[in-house]
Each structure stands twice: as structure tokens, then as C-alpha cells.
Amino acid sequence: MNDTGGTAAVDTRIAIQLTDIVKRFPGVVANDGVNLTVHEGTVHAIVGENGAGKSTLMKTLYGAHQPNEGTITVEGAEVRFSSPKDAIAAGIGMVFQAFLLAANLTVWENVVLGQEPGSALSLNAKQARRRIRELGEQYGLEVDPDALISDLGVGDKQRVEILKVLYRGAKILILDEPTAVLVPQEVDALFASLRDLTSSGATVIFISHKLDEVLKHADAITVIRQGKTVGELPDPSEVTSRQLAELMVGSELPVPEIGESTVTDVPVLELKNLTVAGDDEGVRNPLDDISFTVHRGEIVGIAGVEGNGQSELVEAIVGLASSTGTMLLDDVDIARLSTRERRDSGIGYIAEDRQKDGLVLPFSLWENAALGHQHRPPYGRGPWLDIRGAKAKTEEIVEEFDVRTPGIEVAAFTLSGGNQQKLVVGREMTADPKVLIAAHPTRGVDVGAQAVIWDILRDARADGLGTILVSADLEELIGLSDRLLVMLRGKVVAEVDPKTVTPAELGSYMTGAKTGTH
């Protein structure tokens, strides 16, 4: 649909050219033949899904690591950066997503850190302040040089980061998801500054997956999918946001769908007046008097803006947060049981953060497969770990759930996010749970793994599993759920029918703009 290797803007010089960049990491090929051409004096956007390889590519360009294959050319000359120092010397500066500022120092101290003007013994503060003011005025990045970083807001901190890069003489700026932390007004101010920069000859590359802002602000776009360049668009006005999205995720977009209802009227998990108390008196309860029932063969979706009690709900059910109320699992109250007893009685758990709670990254795959089931066959026998049984079971999981790995002895950190998650899902599913608590089961996994995980949830539902699905992905919620509950400030504020609700409507329930039952 779009020409690749576009050479439209011939009137400007090429600032940066990356050719066939390959970068391999533990278990993944993060970049697998990426091409990128950025013209001088332009704002160039790099778009792609989470894990597409954008940040890896930018770190390659910044010298934070070296590519396994491919070449980098800066202003026509081939370069090889062995460290960010080389990249800075070549006029490339990077603004990271997470700010790297010393909170207890002032703005100017942060800006000059490592490049202090003056002699070894005396710091020329006056000169530093003046230079920062000049830069600020020139590019609309005004910040008080004497303000403490800890007193600044997010937008100002970002300005300091950009000033830091400019102070070091960067002509080419890389910004990694610069708008992720900004409110809309700040986004506009940021792009106005970037525009000032490019009109004075600098080049800006920014990473984003917000398509609207990319289309609005970028002069050219490069699309990356699964580590490859899939589109080079020299003129963003020619594409729509829809086309861009298709390019980003590929044409074979998996669609979450559950098909025929398998919901029965047999309750498998009944929550009554479930409450997680706040830490202090007078603070509102993170989870406040929740009651609902999950039936056999039913997926109950939990929607909500993050931080409205979903995590507490999950933790209360699994027994990681102390709660009051009753929880009947097959008519037996499990509310007073320990996490282990609950899991033994049939609660499967896919944790929200697999790398923190769901896996032990330095452990081998088979040790990870035992996690949470270690005391039961085939993983454990009596007081002993059944190593042979655990390994055999892990082989089965790897085979059945399509975990791509060179073997079960490798450490979990060598796998990609999607394969890690398939291992987690496989582990929970093969333990035959009655109820599955799935918190963000496809967060940060590639499209292929997402499709596999959806398949697994669907099949388990058909086999009578009751599932609570917490997700921030509204399409996933609407597509997979039989019933959708919306949580706001620790309470269930609405129940909606996923067959008729639109993502926009769901969004307004989530923010409280709309209430009641759909």
C-alpha cells in the first residue's frame, strides 16, 4: 500500500540513515532488518506496537548498544558508536522516557552535570545559567535555571532533559515516547518547541504509538513491526490513522471473539461484600463492598481506569490482600484461607505483572512451571521437589501452549514477553482450575501470543471454566467477556452487555461520565 524505501524529500540532506539493522537479545530478535532514513530539519516519527523494536533501534542509534548487523550513517559518513559518548560527539542526543535527573539539584546543575563549564576547581555558574536561558528562549524551552528539579512538574522536567541534550550540542534529538507522561496542553507546547528546533536546522526523531499526534506533528513516519521496517511514509497527509494502525499491527489483526455463549447457571465463584480497607482511617477503601457471581463457562470482564480497585480485587481473591466479606468457591467459603489453600482449591492466577509476580526470571522454565504448584504432583512429592516430574510437565506445557524456547533449562529471562506469558498461562491451565483470575493476560505480548492466549481462554470457557478477566484493552474486554462490570473508585458502578456496548460508551462509564446499567 505504501512505497518502502521512499526518497521523496530530495531537497533536504539526509541526517541519519540506518540500513538493515539487526539486534538480537536474550530470546528475541528485537531488530531484524530495520531501515530508517531521516532528513535534516524534519520531525520524524517512528511508530510501532509495544515490543516492535522502536526503543531498541533508538538505543542502537544512541550507542547504548551495538547492532549485530547493519550500518549507521550520520550526515553521509558511516559511523560506529561504541558508547553514547561517541553518539553525543556526533551530535546525537537522546531524551529517555524515564527522566534521568537528580531531584535535589537545580535545573542548571542538572543540565551541566558532566559538562561543567569553568576550571576543575571553580564552576562557572553564571555562564551555565546564561547559556541555559539563551537555549530556553531560542527554542521556547523556558525553565528557571535555579529551580530545584524536585519542585518541577512533568512538562518542565522534560524541558530540562531536552535542554541537557541541547547543551551538549546535539543537532539530532531522539525522544522516546515523549508524550507518554504529558497532558494535552503540554503535548502541544512540546511539539511547538520541537518545531522551533527543526526550523533552526536540528533534526528530531520521536517514538510514539499515539497515531493522532504522529499524524498531526510528524513530517515523515517510519513504521516498525516485529523488528522490521514495514513502511516509510515521507508524507503523513497521505495516510489515515486507520491505515497507519493496520501497518503497525499487520493486516492479520486477531480479533477477540468468543462466539456462542457457554454460560451456565451454575455459580462457581460468588463474591459477597468483598472489601479491602484503606491503609488509614478516613481513606476511601480501595475495594468497597463488591458482590458478583461468576458462573461455569462464563467470562466476567472487569473494566476500569487503572487504579480503581481492579488490582485490589484480584489480590483479594487470590489472598494477597487482606479483605473482609465472603468468597464462595463451589459453595465453600475461601475468604479466610491462605493463598496456597485458595490456589489448591481451584483458583488459577495470571498475575498482572508477570515479571514481578508471575515468574522468577533467573529460574529455569521448569522451576517457573512449578511456581504456585510446587507442592503438588507432578512438581512435588511429599517434602521433595519432583525434578523429573516437573521437567516432564514443563515439556508438555511448552509443546501444548507453543512456548518458543530452545529448551526447558534456560532461564525465563531469555524468553520474549509473549513466550513468558504463554508459559504462565499454560502453567495455570494445566493445573485444572475452577476459576481463573486473569489480570491483563495479553499486556505487552506480541500479536501471535495474544491470539494464542485468547484461544486458550475461549477453549477453557467452553470447558466450563469461570474466568474473571481484568484488562485495560477495551477491545479485548468487549470481545471476550460474557458480562462486563465497570469499576470506579473501588466500586462496581455499572454492568454492561458487551454485545451492544461500544468502546466509547465503555470509556464514559469508566470515567464516571455515564452511570447505571446498560
Added chain:
Amino acid sequence: MLERIWRASLAPLFAAAAAIIISSVALLISGNDPLEAFREMWKSIDSTQSVVIIINTAVPLYISGVAVAIGFKMNLFNIGSNGQYLLAALVAGWAGAEVSLPPLLHVPFVFLVAILVGGSWALIAAILNVTRNVNVVVSTIMLNYIGIGLSAFLLQEVFRDEENGGLVAQTKVMPESARLPNLNAIVEFFGFDFAPGVELYGFLPFAIALGVAYYVLLNRSLFGYELRLSGMSADAAQSAGVNPKRMVLITLFLSGAVAGMIGLPFLMANPDFYKYGDAFPTLLGFTGLGLALLGRNSPVGIAAAAFVWATIERATQPLGPLGIPPEIGRILQGSFLLSAVIAYEVVRRRNDAAAAAAAAEATRAERSEPPPSATTVGATS
């Protein structure tokens, strides 16, 4: 197998070389001839009896290393093994001398007392941690001083043997039935013989058994799995149904229990002691911290580290009279420990990178086929 051994010893060999270079420089600076010093050191360890003495010295050091390694595996830093073993040795030495039992019961009795006292002393820190959230490092360090002070007080006022040696503060000598016979017969059986007065102390088999038990517990038992799990990721452990408080209590107790045994080779197998007293070695617990680091918490590694430690101690003993500062031993030990920790980290990173590259190759080969499920789902939509 050979390759594994080679890979495991690469870093320590590098560290040994670094330590020798650093201490040579120190010797040169202080106006000594490093070659002469090392020649003298080699002379003092190059005999059967030297090796036996080194093993005798290494055994309590090794137990001390194992004691803290148990905690290290769970990210619990039991810095208090010093206080734990002094108290345990005092009480066990006193109790062992007070009762009269047949050897088959007397030996386990002394063990039991030492284990209970050492474990209980460590348990104080564990209880403070799970009930009041007191940092284990801080509480175990402070309990050292309380333990050392308490044992000095108890020795003076309660457990002191008033009948013999009125001038020296010490407990009664333990009877024959509580002692472990030496292993000279075994050494001689293998054709070695050594000077009279030198003996291989009888605690060695117990130390070996301790290493085996430690390995099995950690790598083959559910408890060991959960202990390693808690050490690697407290969050994942909790999600997997492991009770973190229970783990802290049991692990610190075990660590203290093993620490309680540090003094037993002196009490039960060393003819110079058979009792607790002022002459009892007082700093073995702290040495264990370094040995656990050097041995990377593995029983074989800790044993090797303890052997090296004891060798350096033995080798530097005769240096003083020759005019070479015996402190060179401390420099050797310190620079060896530091270089080893650095070398381990370098090797670990290289191995991780190699494993990563191998894994990447393997997945890359598989990736060339299209993922099957994506297409099937696309078809259903």
C-alpha cells in the same frame, strides 16, 4: 563435567593471580622480596601435617560459611553468626560437661544443645523482623555484641569451672563420651604418615555431612525451592502461596543452628580445647561471610574457599620471625576476596550474554515459520 569444573574455577584462578600480584606489590613497597616470601610460604604448607592442620583450621570456617550461605540464598543477611556460635559453644560446652551419657547419646546431645542455642539466638532477629519489621542485618549485627557480652558474663558468673584452673575463665572439660576421636588411622591407611602430636580432627565427617544436607535441602526439597524462590523474588513467592514470614523464621533459625555448630570442632574434636574458655576463637562468624561470597553459596565452593583461607593462614605463620610482615596474609585474603567477587560478576555477565545469544539463535530459527495461531484466529474473525 571437566568443562564445568574448568568454567567454575576460571574466576577463582583469575582472582588468585590478582591477589598474588597485589600482595607482591605490597611486599615490594614494604621492602621485602616477594619471591622469597612466597617461597617461605610454600615451604610451610608443603607437608602432610601442614595439610592436616589446614583441614582442621578450615572445618569451622567452612561451617561458618555454610551458616551464612543459607541466609544468603534467601537474601537474608545473617551477620550475627559470631554471637550465635559463641553462645552456642558456651552453653553446649557447659551442658556437655555437666551430663554423663553414653557416647551414642552424648555426641548428639551436644549437637542438639548447640543447634538449639544458635538457632534460638538467630530466631530473635527473625521474630523482630516478622513482627516489628526490624531489618535483619541491623538486628543480627547488634545481637552479636549482646551475644558476645552475654557469653562473657555467663562464662564468668554461671558456667565457670571453679574447681580446676581457678585463674582462667573456662567451662569444665567435656568427658571422653562427648568427644570425637581423631581420624589419624584413616590418613595412615592411605599411606601418609606425619609427625606425632598432629592429628586430623574427628569433626570432618560431620562437616561433609552438613554440606550434603545443605545441598539436598536447597536443591531437592520443596522447602529449598521455596527458600530460593523467596530469595529471588519475594513477590513471586507470595503469589505462589509461600508464606514469607514463615520462611524468614525457619531460614534464620536454620542459619543460626548451623552457626551454632561452628564451635563444635573445638569442643568435641580439638584436644587443646574440649571446653569453652577465654582462648576460644572469637571471630569465625565474620570470616564466614566472605567465604560464602567466595564459594558462591555452594558447599563445595565454600569448602574450597575455607581451605584456601586456612592455607593462607598457615602459610603466613612463620613469616614474622623471618622479618616478613605476616599481615601479607590479610592482604592476600582481602584482595583474593575482592578480585573473586569482581571476576564472578564478569563471568556471569559473559555467560548470560552467551546463553542469550544461544536462545536467540534457537528462537530465530523457529521464527522463520509463520506463527500458526495468528492465521487461524484471523480466519475466525
